[in-house]
Amino acid sequence: MTVVFLAAPFGALAAPATIPTMSLQASIDEKNAEIQTLQAQVSQYQDQVDQIAGQADTLQGALKIMGKSQQQLQKNIKLTSTRAQQTALTIQQNQQQIGTLGQGIQESTTAIGEMIRSLNEGDGRSFLELFASDQTVSGFMRDVDDIITVQTNLRDSVHTMQISRSNLEQAQQSLASKQKQLVALKGQLSDQKSIVDTQAVAQQVLLAQTKNQESTYQKMLDAGKQQIAQLSAELYTYESSLKFTLDTTTLPSQGALKWPLADVLITQKFGKTVDSKRLYAVGTHSGVDFRAATGTPVYAVADGTVEGTGNTDLTCPRASFGKWVFIVHNNGLATAYGHLSLIKATKDETVKAGDLIGYSGATGHVTGPHLHVTVFAANGVNGEEGARVAQMPSAACKGKTYTMPVGPISSYLDPLLYFPHATPSMFKDGSGEDSSE
Numbered sequence: 001m002t003v004v005f006l007a008a009p010f011g012a013l014a015a016p017a018t019i020p021t022m023s024l025q026a027s028i029d030e031k032n033a034e035i036q037t038l039q040a041q042v043s044q045y046q047d048q049v050d051q052i053a054g055q056a057d058t059l060q061g062a063l064k065i066m067g068k069s070q071q072q073l074q075k076n077i078k079l080t081s082t083r084a085q086q087t088a089l090t091i092q093q094n095q096q097q098i099g100t101l102g103q104g105i106q107e108s109t110t111a112i113g114e115m116i117r118s119l120n121e122g123d124g125r126s127f128l129e130l131f132a133s134d135q136t137v138s139g140f141m142r143d144v145d146d147i148i149t150v151q152t153n154l155r156d157s158v159h160t161m162q163i164s165r166s167n168l169e170q171a172q173q174s175l176a177s178k179q180k181q182l183v184a185l186k187g188q189l190s191d192q193k194s195i196v197d198t199q200a201v202a203q204q205v206l207l208a209q210t211k212n213q214e215s216t217y218q219k220m221l222d223a224g225k226q227q228i229a230q231l232s233a234e235l236y237t238y239e240s241s242l243k244f245t246l247d248t249t250t251l252p253s254q255g256a257l258k259w260p261l262a263d264v265l266i267t268q269k270f271g272k273t274v275d276s277k278r279l280y281a282v283g284t285h286s287g288v289d290f291r292a293a294t295g296t297p298v299y300a301v302a303d304g305t306v307e308g309t310g311n312t313d314l315t316c317p318r319a320s321f322g323k324w325v326f327i328v329h330n331n332g333l334a335t336a337y338g339h340l341s342l343i344k345a346t347k348d349e350t351v352k353a354g355d356l357i358g359y360s361g362a363t364g365h366v367t368g369p370h371l372h373v374t375v376f377a378a379n380g381v382n383g384e385e386g387a388r389v390a391q392m393p394s395a396a397c398k399g400k401t402y403t404m405p406v407g408p409i410s411s412y413l414d415p416l417l418y419f420p421h422a423t424p425s426m427f428k429d430g431s432g433e434d435s436s437e
Contacts, residue, residue: 045072053368230396244408287374316397322364
């Protein structure tokens with residue numbers, strides 16, 4: 001009989017319990033309840049931001065939106081911090097579980113060894129020898145029963161140890177996952193605090209530009225509207241001149257892209273919509289808009305390569321994408337993410353679906369915080385380049401040159417054809433037809 005004994009470094013894995021097990025679970029439950037409360041408060045702030053989003057046509061309205069967004073982001077920071085605390089407690093719970101399971105496996109290993117030695121002592125004698133060694137039949141039967149009992153206990157102990165080992169592996173995997181999650185939450189917390197600082201600077205810049213005068217703000221607003229209309233027309237002319245024939249056979253099926261946000265609510269769809277007529281000179285919306293408070297993590301929707309990042313506000317403030325990330329994927333598609341508050345991706349970086357690439361915001365041409373995602377075909381029937389990062393001279397912005405994602409008109413695709421199937425609850429009014437004609 002061959003027996004493999006387990007190495008036992010479990011004591012090194014088990015961290016000292018700073019909180020008793022029952023108290024630890026109570027603390028985790030308390031943090032979970034706090035997270036639910038904070039999530040509800042963040043949602044309430046988002047409702048308030050949505051309600052005042054249209055007030056950006058006045059200085060006080062714009063400042064009110066900024067202020068409310070700041071309050072929401074501060075609440076989001078508290079939410080992130082609480083999630084980090086909950087995760088740290090769960091890590092400690094995992095470590096305690098690993099220590100307990102490791103100790104149990106060690107004890108099982110010792111017991112199994114003792115049973116194997118007992119069996120070896122009995123296995124060396126035949127039933128005839130056992131019978132001959134006993135004075136009575138009853139004694140012989142007791143010896144046989146003892147051997148059978150040891151064998152049964154051995155099977156049970158081995159089965160129990162197998163279950164413990166499986167539970168230990170699961171606990172170790174959970175620990176590794178939670179440790180990774182904690183690192184991500186700490187990074188997110190730092191990023192969100194940085195966004196707060198950036199927003200505060202933007203508010204001060206706006207006050208300095210307008211000198212807190214409504215008339216000055218209105219002049220800026222009127223000039224901005226003209227620039228937006230001119231830029232939109234320039235962009236349409238430029239993209240219409242690009243030669244491209246869409247190859248539908250190379251396009252993936254629905255579900256090829258993952259959602260870019262953890263919580264999905266679509267506020268404007270692709271193409272000619274009610275809002276696109278009002279907001280865009282060409283009357284069409286180039287992608288899909290998602291409800292997203294400033295500082296919400298944005299994730300890559302598929303594997304690919306970051307072909308560029310940038311900030312159109314540096315060329316012409318409040319006229320286009322603002323801070324953007326552009327990714328060419330491995331499935332024939334390319335995506336652009338606009339209006340970000342912070343960019344986390346870098347040019348030429350390889351990303352996986354679900355990787356953090358930035359945080360949503362209200363940069364560029366917006367009426368309030370949200371995430372815009374455009375989906376393009378990457379290549380045409382004859383290998384023509386579809387979407388790309390281009391430098392586009394702009395007369396609308398005093399002869400400056402835009403660097404931004406562009407694509408031939410026919411390369412623009414409806415993102416909802418490639419995201420997972422959207423249920424009615426994922427749309428603003430719950431119908432799935434919130435902004436279409």
